[in-house]
Structures are given as C-alpha cells and as structure tokens.
Amino acid sequence: MCKLCDDGKPRNHGPSRRDFLKTTAGVGAAAAATAMFAQNTVSAQSMDAPANTGAPGRRVLIRGGAVLSMDSAVGDFTQADVLVEGSRIAAVGPNLSADDATVIEADGMIVMPGFVDTHHHQFETALRSFLADGLLFNDGKPHGAVNYFDYILGKFSKVYRPEDVYINELFGSLSQLDAGVTTVLDISQIHHSPEHSDAAIKGLVDAGRRAAFGYFEGWGDAAKYPDDARRIKRQYFSSTDQLTTMVMGGEIYLPGYEKAWAIGRDLGIPIAVHIVGSFGMAETFDKLAKAGQFGADNIFIHMTGMTDFGWQATKDAGASVSLAVPIEMTMRHGMPPIIKSLEMGIQPSLSTDVECTMTADFFTQMRSTLTLQRALVNQAALSGDEDSPALLTSRDVIRFATVEGARTLKLDGKIGTLTPGKEADLILLDATAINVAPLNHVPGAVVTLMERNNVDTVMVAGKVRKWKGRLLDVDLPKLRRQLETSRDFLFDAAGVKRDLFRT
Numbered sequence: 001m002c003k004l005c006d007d008g009k010p011r012n013h014g015p016s017r018r019d020f021l022k023t024t025a026g027v028g029a030a031a032a033a034t035a036m037f038a039q040n041t042v043s044a045q046s047m048d049a050p051a052n053t054g055a056p057g058r059r060v061l062i063r064g065g066a067v068l069s070m071d072s073a074v075g076d077f078t079q080a081d082v083l084v085e086g087s088r089i090a091a092v093g094p095n096l097s098a099d100d101a102t103v104i105e106a107d108g109m110i111v112m113p114g115f116v117d118t119h120h121h122q123f124e125t126a127l128r129s130f131l132a133d134g135l136l137f138n139d140g141k142p143h144g145a146v147n148y149f150d151y152i153l154g155k156f157s158k159v160y161r162p163e164d165v166y167i168n169e170l171f172g173s174l175s176q177l178d179a180g181v182t183t184v185l186d187i188s189q190i191h192h193s194p195e196h197s198d199a200a201i202k203g204l205v206d207a208g209r210r211a212a213f214g215y216f217e218g219w220g221d222a223a224k225y226p227d228d229a230r231r232i233k234r235q236y237f238s239s240t241d242q243l244t245t246m247v248m249g250g251e252i253y254l255p256g257y258e259k260a261w262a263i264g265r266d267l268g269i270p271i272a273v274h275i276v277g278s279f280g281m282a283e284t285f286d287k288l289a290k291a292g293q294f295g296a297d298n299i300f301i302h303m304t305g306m307t308d309f310g311w312q313a314t315k316d317a318g319a320s321v322s323l324a325v326p327i328e329m330t331m332r333h334g335m336p337p338i339i340k341s342l343e344m345g346i347q348p349s350l351s352t353d354v355e356c357t358m359t360a361d362f363f364t365q366m367r368s369t370l371t372l373q374r375a376l377v378n379q380a381a382l383s384g385d386e387d388s389p390a391l392l393t394s395r396d397v398i399r400f401a402t403v404e405g406a407r408t409l410k411l412d413g414k415i416g417t418l419t420p421g422k423e424a425d426l427i428l429l430d431a432t433a434i435n436v437a438p439l440n441h442v443p444g445a446v447v448t449l450m451e452r453n454n455v456d457t458v459m460v461a462g463k464v465r466k467w468k469g470r471l472l473d474v475d476l477p478k479l480r481r482q483l484e485t486s487r488d489f490l491f492d493a494a495g496v497k498r499d500l501f502r503t
C-alpha cells in the first residue's frame with residue numbers, strides 16, 4: 001500500500017499542485033518540504049513511470065547520474081542532473097533545483113544522448129537472422145549461393161503487402177527504442193504502391209520514435225517511386241516540428257537515379273545512396289563526382305572500395321558517410337573504410353543495415369567499429385608502420401553513434417548531445433548491472449561492457465518510452481503475434497521454406 005495515498009490505490013506520484021497543497025495543509029514547513037520531496041520522487045523500486053512526460057511545461061529532473069553530454073561546451077559530470085522541460089533539455093549540471101519537477105533518481109546510471117542509426121532496413125524485421133550466414137550478392141567467388149540480392153530483395157521484398165510493411169516497421173522501431181536507439185533513418189525498398197509508403201510512415205510514426213523516412217524504390221506496376229515523393233513530402237513532412245523527417249533514396253545502380261536526385265534536391269531533403277565497391281559502383285560514383293553532383297545533402301552508405309578521387313570529392317562536398325561495420329565485414333561489401341574515412345577528415349556515423357543478418361543494437365555497432373579500427377592500426381604498428389593513425393577510443397565511437405548520426409540526418413540542431421535547448425532524446429544506462437559494475441570509466445563502460453539489457457530508461461522528446469527496463473504503452477505479445485503472422489505470409493508468398501536449422 002502506498003503511504004502517500006489515503007485510498008491505498010497504486011498511482012503515479014507526479015507533480016500535482018493540488019495534491020501538494022492537500023499534503024502540506026496542517027503540517028509544518030519542514031515536513032512540507034519532506035513531503036514534497038517524497039511525493040515528487042519516483043523511487044528506483046517503483047514500476048510506475050512518471051506520467052505525462054514530454055507535455056508542454058512538464059518538468060522532470062534526472063538526478064545524480066554520471067552525465068556524458070557529448071557536448072564539450074556542457075562537459076561531463078561524475079554526478080549531475082539533467083532538467084527536462086516539456087520536450088526539451090532545460091539545464092545540465094550539478095545540484096539543479098527544480099522544486100516542481102518530478103525526480104527520476106539516476107544514481108548508478110550513465111545519462112547520455114540516445115543513439116542515432118543512419119541506415120536500417122526495418123522492413124526486414126520479420127526476416128531476422130534468416131540470412132545470418134549469407135553474403136550481399138553472388139559475385140562468382142566462393143560462398144555466394146545464399147545471398148541478399150537473390151533472397152531478400154529478389155524473393156521476399158517483392159511480396160510485401162502494406163500490412164506487412166506496417167508491422168515490420170513498428171516492431172523494428174520499438175525494438176531499437178528498447179535498445180536506446182532513439183533515432184533511425186529507415187531505408188525500406190518496398191514502395192510497391194503509395195499504400196506501401198503510407199504504411200511505412202504509419203509504422204514509424206506509431207512507434208513514437210524519432211525517424212527519418214527514407215523513400216526508396218519498389219517493384220511492380222503500382223510503384224510510384226520516385227514521383228510520389230512530392231505527395232509524401234506534402235502530406236506527411238511539411239512541418240519541421242515533429243518526430244519524423246524525410247530522406248530521398250537515389251541508388252546509382254538503378255536506372256533513372258538522376259530523376260530521384262533532382263526530386264530530392266527540389267524538395268530540399270537529404271539524398272541517401274548505397275555505395276558498394278564490390279558491387280561495381282566506383283565508376284558511376286566517380287562520374288558523378290566529376291560532374292559536380294555531390295553535395296552536403298548526400299549520405300553515402302558503406303563507401304567500401306571507393307577511389308581516392310571519390311573520397312576527395314566526398315570530403316570537398318561536405319557529404320556524410322554512414323558505415324555499417326559488422327554488415328560490411330560479414331556480407332563481403334569490402335573492408336569497412338574506417339581508416340580511410342578518418343584519414344580524409346570525415347567523421348562517419350554508424351548504421352545497422354539489416355537484421356536478416358545482424359542485430360540492430362548500437363553496442364554491437366560501436367564495439368565492432370572500435371575493435372576493427374584498432375585491429376588494423378595495431379597490426380600496422382606491429383608490421384613496422386611508424387606513421388600508423390591514432391587508435392580510436394571509446395569516446396570516439398560514441399561520438400559517431402550520437403553526434404555524427406544527428407549531423408548526417410541534419411538533426412544536429414535538435415538532438416545528438418545533452419545540450420540545453422535541444423530536444424530531450426536521452427538514455428539511462430545501468431552501470432550497477434552485473435556485467436558493468438564497478439564503474440571506472442564512463443565511455444569505456446558504454447562501449448566495451450554494455451549491451452541492450454543495460455538500457456534502463458529511454459526518453460524521446462522528453463517523453464519516457466522505456467522505464468526501468470520495460471517499454472511503455474505497447475502490447476508486445478500482440479505485436480509479436482502480428483509479426484509472426486506477417487513472417488508466415490512472407491515465407492509462403494516468397495516460396496521460401498523456413499528451416500530453423502538450415503546449413
């Protein structure tokens with residue numbers, strides 16, 4: 001039974017002025033202060049999430065965590081508070097006073113910006129792990145029989161219905177939200193009709209997460225890519241004051257990409273493109289570079305096997321680079337160009353790519369990027385290279401996973417750091433957990449020790465979406481059944497046998 005309630009019913013103890021006055025009537029000032037403190041504190045043991053977070057004027061004080069702001073002007077704090085008002089961060093610092101705020105105790109937690117994924121094909125959520133051992137395409141070299149182009153794009157993607165698109169997008173979004181990835185650029189090549197596009201957007205919106213909707217190609221007579229981009233932009237993305245934005249897809253291996261680029265530029269939205277050397281794209285890439293087609297609005301994904309000329313043009317244009325390091329390593333895109341990117345002075349963002357082949361959590365992303373770069377540099381040093389580049393640090397890869405992701409999606413004015421005035425997309429990571437304690441180095445613990453189970457609390461635009469390890473406002477068993485139903489349809493329609501132990 002709750003001591004604060006006279007009726008014994010469990011309830012949230014948010015900041016209610018009326019309740020505060022009722023509680024304090026007839027008791028002394030000191031007791032009143034104590035009562036207010038107790039009333040506004042959501043204890044670590046409570047399963048009740050603070051209510052109405054993110055609403056205009058609603059104040060939440062995240063108190064006493066180790067704060068990794070990722071903003072050098074704000075700095076880091078061994079122990080400090082983050083004050084959130086409405087959807088925004090109001091202040092970051094030690095011992096903030098905010099008497100009317102609900103307090104979230106963050107002692108033992110790391111408080112940092114949510115992760116930003118700059119390339120994820122969420123339509124494949126129902127196909128998770130199907131292609132765990134597969135390659136990108138059959139390049140005629142060994143091991144290419146089961147591959148992404150033949151199965152995922154060639155068989156599965158073509159049979160998606162709008163309802164499949166919706167549940168895949170929604171479930172994939174919620175899964176990443178649970179893992180502390182508060183923003184995604186979704187790239188789903190299932191725009192077989194305007195209804196498919198609408199379903200993708202609805203899935204992203206219903207998840208209540210920040211998302212850039214990537215408008216890419218589809219197949220069949222009803223496909224309206226790229227022309228439908230104008231309708232989509234007008235209908236869904238005319239406001240900048242919302243969680244979702246739009247990115248244009250412009251794959252240079254598809255005929256007619258010039259038109260997609262032109263529409264994207266006309267609409268003033270970023271243009272994302274897969275650039276894969278092993279898929280023979282270096283020549284077209286350099287041709288576009290020579291023609292002066294690159295801009296700061298370009299997001300180049302993978303960049304494996306590109307020429308020095310192509311890299312220089314990318315740098316000169318101020319284009320962004322998104323690396324999907326685990327996928328590039330396992331699916332034969334070529335060696336992830338982390339050394340080259342940094343050598344060119346281009347700070348990459350990170351992306352999860354496809355869950356048919358690899359998990360979409362960001363601890364895997366950061367750890368893979370850190371260990372690959374260090375392996376390459378360490379081997380160069382052992383081989384006698386006295387000019388080997390600096391070793392990446394855990395803070396570096398957190399920067400790729402937050403600040404650079406936000407910059408890539410043109411959202412750095414809104415998110416990516418814990419900076420007063422920015423929107424409150426942040427996560428609380430449990431540094432008291434059995435796989436992390438005792439805490440001795442904050443960025444190191446995040447990158448080298450943590451996993452998605454350590455994501456305790458997640459906030460998007462000030463709204464608490466995960467609380468004490470549990471996603472809020474979702475019926476996951478129901479959604480999982482819908483995803484399984486979609487999965488069963490997709491395998492059946494694609495004519496692919498689901499074999500749990502396929503070799």
Ligand SMILES: [Zn+2]
Pocket residue numbers: 119121187274301353
């Ligand atoms: Zn991709």
